[in-house]
Amino acid sequence: MRLDERRLTEVDDATRAGVDPPFDHPEYVATRLRAPKQPLVILPGTETELTGPAYGESAVEATDADLTRQHDGEPVGQRIVVEGRVLGSDGKPLRGQLVEIWQANAGGRYRHAVDTHDAPLDPSFSGAGRCLTDDDGRYRFVTIRPGIYPWGNHPNAWRPAHIHFSLFGRAFTERLVTQMYFPDDPLFPFDPIFNSVRDEAARERLVSRFDIELTEPDRALGFRWDIVLGGREATPLEGAHDD
Amino acid sequence: MTDALVATPSQTVGPYVSIGLLRELVPTALAAADDPAAIRVYGRLFDGAGEPVPDGMIEIWQADRDGRYGTEAFSGFGRSGTEDAGRFEFVTVKPGRVPWPDGGLQAPHLAVGIFARGLLKRVVTRLYFPDEIEANGEDPVLTALSPAQRGSLVAVPEGDGLRFDIHLQGPSQTTFFAV
Numbered sequence: 001m002r003l004d005e006r007r008l009t010e011v012d013d014a015t016r017a018g019v020d021p022p023f024d025h026p027e028y029v030a031t032r033l034r035a036p037k038q039p040l041v042i043l044p045g046t047e048t049e050l051t052g053p054a055y056g057e058s059a060v061e062a063t064d065a066d067l068t069r070q071h072d073g074e075p076v077g078q079r080i081v082v083e084g085r086v087l088g089s090d091g092k093p094l095r096g097q098l099v100e101i102w103q104a105n106a107g108g109r110y111r112h113a114v115d116t117h118d119a120p121l122d123p124s125f126s127g128a129g130r131c132l133t134d135d136d137g138r139y140r141f142v143t144i145r146p147g148i149y150p151w152g153n154h155p156n157a158w159r160p161a162h163i164h165f166s167l168f169g170r171a172f173t174e175r176l177v178t179q180m181y182f183p184d185d186p187l188f189p190f191d192p193i194f195n196s197v198r199d200e201a202a203r204e205r206l207v208s209r210f211d212i213e214l215t216e217p218d219r220a221l222g223f224r225w226d227i228v229l230g231g232r233e234a235t236p237l238e239g240a241h242d243d
Numbered sequence: 244m245t246d247a248l249v250a251t252p253s254q255t256v257g258p259y260v261s262i263g264l265l266r267e268l269v270p271t272a273l274a275a276a277d278d279p280a281a282i283r284v285y286g287r288l289f290d291g292a293g294e295p296v297p298d299g300m301i302e303i304w305q306a307d308r309d310g311r312y313g314t315e316a317f318s319g320f321g322r323s324g325t326e327d328a329g330r331f332e333f334v335t336v337k338p339g340r341v342p343w344p345d346g347g348l349q350a351p352h353l354a355v356g357i358f359a360r361g362l363l364k365r366v367v368t369r370l371y372f373p374d375e376i377e378a379n380g381e382d383p384v385l386t387a388l389s390p391a392q393r394g395s396l397v398a399v400p401e402g403d404g405l406r407f408d409i410h411l412q413g414p415s416q417t418t419f420f421a422v
Contacts, residue, residue: 007387016421021253022363030360032291033292034359043421047312048312048341048369051304051313053320090248110259164257172422175356206251227251228248232251234250
């Protein structure tokens, strides 16, 4: 039959190669009714997948990248600088990339109606920012170290401290929303979202490192976190760390 | 020779995605409502129990009416939340046809990305248009799918717009793609 001959190849998500977590990860309870279960149809890269949106300078304002200066007062908490580069898997910097972030305040509370954690809201902190990468692929945010907060996934469940990051890459295929974590978080072994990434080298990619060079005297601690877009379907090589 | 860098893996957007990504920067309207070619595309996002997903985000990426991506006049990118009982909505124009890598043209379509709490990475699908009978009949993606798979990708004319419900899981799961 003609249609059978032209059938596109399918892949079972659970056996799909690459760094991304599987959809089906029952330890993270919310996946149970939301994870797609049928095989994925593999699309070849057409113009639709190989292009993507682009943003210019008009998309951001200077205060968008400094979450401590979006209100009249200063937010409560430990001031931090988060800086890094957005790179292709070949190590080349991706310039002009829109980077969007959001996070909880220092007490571990999001400014969102659904967040019912009884830690206080901070009137001086909204918890959202964005910027564009420069010619070296560099982004930089000034913010407050987000608090750890409890959630209802299992008894005594707490999320490691994290900042949500959103990136576009050079194409629809490279679109990425992820979370940046802080080094040596004691909650890593208990977090089903962090541990949904099966490969250790890929999981380590999610963890920023403290950087004394980025740290501003008398002002803010510095954390460095590079983001690598593209090549997410490739299986990481053993020991293929770049630093 | 250097090895490729390990890519950064995906993590869920969680329940508070609207704080970061559903602010004013990215619109739900890609076309002016009084544009004669404007169409309303809407639907609901459902989980495997048939319950609406109220904490998701839908993104669309599409060509302009002449089949060109990323032009100055037409961004081609939109975002909608699903806070209102899983409902999302866009006002846009039907894109033109774009090439298939081995030759020929694809039927007009929107690339659709779905994010939500409980999704550890983006879910990708496509929306096709019900009035494009000829183009759909020769589209290299649609013709390579089973009738049931195909049916979940074609929007349904309803009222003044096109309805495109998305089922993440279950017997009526929408067809999803690996890209």
